[in-house]
Amino acid sequence: MSKTAAALSAPGPKLIGYFPAGFPTLAESVEAAVTMCEAGVDVLEFGVPYSDPVMDGLVIQKATEEALANGFKLRQLFDAVKQVTSRVSKPVLVMTYWNPVLQYGIERFAQDLSDSGAAGLITPDLIPDEAAEWLRVSDELKLDRVFLVAPTSTDERAAVASRLSRGFVYAVSTMGITGAREDLDTLARGVVAKVRKADPEQQVAVGIGISTSEQASEVNEYSDGAIVGSVFVRAYSQGGKDALASKVRELVAGLNK
Amino acid sequence: MSESLRAQTGPYFGEFGGRFVPESLIAALDELEATYKAAKVDPTFRAELAELHKNYTGRPSIITEAKRFSEYAGGARILLKREDLNHTGSHKINNVLGQALLAKRMGKKRIIAETGAGQHGVASATAAALFGLDCVVYMGEVDTERQALNVARMRLLGAEVIPVTTGSRTLKDAINEALRDWVTNVDSTHYLLGTVAGPHPFPEMVRDFHSVIGNEAREQMIRDFGGLPTAVAACVGGGSNAIGIFHAFLDDEDVRLIGYEAAGDGMDTDRHAATLNFGKPGVLHGARSYILQDEDGQTVESHSISAGLDYPGVGPEHSWLKDLGRAEYFGISDAEAMYALKLLSQTEGIIPAIETAHALAGALKLGKELGADSTVLINLSGRGDKDMETAAKYFGLIGSK
Numbered sequence: 001m002s003k004t005a006a007a008l009s010a011p012g013p014k015l016i017g018y019f020p021a022g023f024p025t026l027a028e029s030v031e032a033a034v035t036m037c038e039a040g041v042d043v044l045e046f047g048v049p050y051s052d053p054v055m056d057g058l059v060i061q062k063a064t065e066e067a068l069a070n071g072f073k074l075r076q077l078f079d080a081v082k083q084v085t086s087r088v089s090k091p092v093l094v095m096t097y098w099n100p101v102l103q104y105g106i107e108r109f110a111q112d113l114s115d116s117g118a119a120g121l122i123t124p125d126l127i128p129d130e131a132a133e134w135l136r137v138s139d140e141l142k143l144d145r146v147f148l149v150a151p152t153s154t155d156e157r158a159a160v161a162s163r164l165s166r167g168f169v170y171a172v173s174t175m176g177i178t179g180a181r182e183d184l185d186t187l188a189r190g191v192v193a194k195v196r197k198a199d200p201e202q203q204v205a206v207g208i209g210i211s212t213s214e215q216a217s218e219v220n221e222y223s224d225g226a227i228v229g230s231v232f233v234r235a236y237s238q239g240g241k242d243a244l245a246s247k248v249r250e251l252v253a254g255l256n257k
Numbered sequence: 258m259s260e261s262l263r264a265q266t267g268p269y270f271g272e273f274g275g276r277f278v279p280e281s282l283i284a285a286l287d288e289l290e291a292t293y294k295a296a297k298v299d300p301t302f303r304a305e306l307a308e309l310h311k312n313y314t315g316r317p318s319i320i321t322e323a324k325r326f327s328e329y330a331g332g333a334r335i336l337l338k339r340e341d342l343n344h345t346g347s348h349k350i351n352n353v354l355g356q357a358l359l360a361k362r363m364g365k366k367r368i369i370a371e372t373g374a375g376q377h378g379v380a381s382a383t384a385a386a387l388f389g390l391d392c393v394v395y396m397g398e399v400d401t402e403r404q405a406l407n408v409a410r411m412r413l414l415g416a417e418v419i420p421v422t423t424g425s426r427t428l429k430d431a432i433n434e435a436l437r438d439w440v441t442n443v444d445s446t447h448y449l450l451g452t453v454a455g456p457h458p459f460p461e462m463v464r465d466f467h468s469v470i471g472n473e474a475r476e477q478m479i480r481d482f483g484g485l486p487t488a489v490a491a492c493v494g495g496g497s498n499a500i501g502i503f504h505a506f507l508d509d510e511d512v513r514l515i516g517y518e519a520a521g522d523g524m525d526t527d528r529h530a531a532t533l534n535f536g537k538p539g540v541l542h543g544a545r546s547y548i549l550q551d552e553d554g555q556t557v558e559s560h561s562i563s564a565g566l567d568y569p570g571v572g573p574e575h576s577w578l579k580d581l582g583r584a585e586y587f588g589i590s591d592a593e594a595m596y597a598l599k600l601l602s603q604t605e606g607i608i609p610a611i612e613t614a615h616a617l618a619g620a621l622k623l624g625k626e627l628g629a630d631s632t633v634l635i636n637l638s639g640r641g642d643k644d645m646e647t648a649a650k651y652f653g654l655i656g657s658k
């Protein structure tokens with residue numbers, strides 16, 4: 001079983017935390033990622049800054065723009081991941097839009113990712129239909145690959161994504177882009193149910209729009225974990241590493257109440 | 258080339274095309290594809306669109322021979338397919354009316370669009386007014402400034418124009434913002450994409466809606482101008498007006514097809530938008546195609562005096578035609594385009610859009626290369642009214658002298 005799937009299937013509610021690599025600088029992003037793991041996230045999602053992040057809301061857009069302006073380069077990603085994985089034992093997944101992987105070379109990217117100790121990739125703009133080479137390469141290297149299932153996905157598409165995902169399936173909670181939302185759509189329950197129906201053994205975590213510990217707890221009642229990003233990035237922007245750590249602890253405490 | 262290039266459909270044009278988008282959009286793309294497939298063969302839909310072409314847009318568009326301009330193009334016969342005479346002033350309306358009819362069929366009450374030069378935004382706002390739809394247009398902040406007249410036109414037509422302030426604040430970022438809106442509002446909203454880029458079915462569908470340009474022109478050439486032209490030329494931003502006029506000629510092996518990209522400050526500088534000349538294959542805005550990008554796959558900002566050509570991507574069918582060698586693509590600098598804009602204005606009394614002026618500048622070179630016996634058919638994709646401010650500044654036309 002993948003290390004990520006094992007972490008998510010252990011008893012108790014789970015929190016998956018997102019942070020952009022290179023934000024605000026490479027070294028600070030490593031510290032932030034380690035801080036999040038130490039403060040209690042179960043899985044870390046390390047984001048690759050990209051010039052055209054169509055799935056992201058303003059908070060993450062601004063952060064990744066800043067990372068690029070501060071000189072983030074793709075080759076530094078693997079070193080950053082290695083630094084994180086050498087200091088903490090939590091599974092680290094890289095979240096990336098597809099073009100950076102294509103330009104780096106899918107095989108080379110996967111090899112360097114594997115060497116860095118990362119568990120695998122979350123690919124928000126790569127659907128299984130277009131993923132033939134990635135499926136092959138990730139099988140060879142036993143890397144996790146997380147595909148998304150949306151409220152609008154048909155049962156068939158949800159089944160394919162469930163079958164082909166490893167680590168977990170990313171259930172998109174709502175129609176929209178990343179960013180905090182006040183009320184989490186009940187759509188999320190439907191998405192998780194589709195995945196469960198297709199593959200009862202598969203892990204499924206819910207993301208997009210989760211901002212409070214109440215939402216994170218609620219999501220954990222029917223899924224294997226809550227994915228939180230914008231809120232952590234905002235906390236860091238406002239109060240640095242300390243604010244980030246207390247935000248993580250606040251959500252974790254809420255989960256375990 | 259034995260098999261028909263014209264028969265090629267999506268999702269893939271060779272290794273290009275496809276769907277590189279978030280899963281959330283797949284259902285909407287499937288719905289659009291199914292609606293389009295059904296409409297394409299539905300006599301009612303075809304009749305509705307033909308009626309709009311005829312009595313709203315004013316099709317067929319005429320072909321004008323540019324005799325005085327031709328003296329500057331090595332004496333080659335220069336023929337202009339007058340898409341500038343369409344209602345709203347450019348080719349963009351052809352695609353917009355088709356997609357607006359599809360939006361109605363899908364029961365979507367709101368359309369969103371991206372725009373660079375503002376011509377696609379104006380056409381979309383126009384169709385929204387005609388069909389009683391809500392319309393939101395995303396436009397890079399840089400473009401809202403250089404095409405201010407079109408912003409006013411869209412607002413007068415009842416559309417909401419949202420300036421996009423992220424990234425390079427041009428067409429690329431307007432598309433990002435439109436995609437974000439679409440992901441959020443996909444139930445109620447149709448994304449009326451304005452060029453032959455984007456995920457399947459857009460490249461194929463938008464091409465089909467613009468193929469009326471080449472279909473008419475090919476017939477007009479044979480009927481009124483002595484046969485097929487030596488070459489067909491058009492400017493290339495995303496590539497819609499170019500594919501629209503190329504498509505009918507794809508299987509006419511002897512007809513050269515030439516696209517002109519924006520070379521901005523020049524092909525020897527890094528400030529250009531010549532994607533097919535300097536880009537590499539990658540994925541952007543939902544399709545695999547040539548892209549201006551760095552070694553990390555980050556999109557590189559493009560530069561052009563023309564808002565409509567200022568785009569670091571291009572439609573996948575063009576990437577395919579380039580690799581096949583069926584079409585050729587060259588760069589035209591800002592200065593060359595502005596010279597051609599003035600020249601056409603003063604030799605023919607036709608003020609072209611700055612986008613279109615790139616094709617005209619190309620024709621000046623091409624005519625000299627092909628010689629006086631040749632015929633060059635140019636897609637005059639739009640009129641220059643929207644560009645008066647840029648042109649006035651460029652040529653110093655406002656003031657007492």
Ligand SMILES: Cc1ncc(COP(=O)(O)O)c(C=O)c1O
Nearest residue numbers: 376494495496497498565638639
């Ligand atoms: C008149 C005109 N021509 C050409 C273009 C470029 O687009 P495309 O390459 O899709 O034809 C535009 C875009 O705004 C335009 O307004």
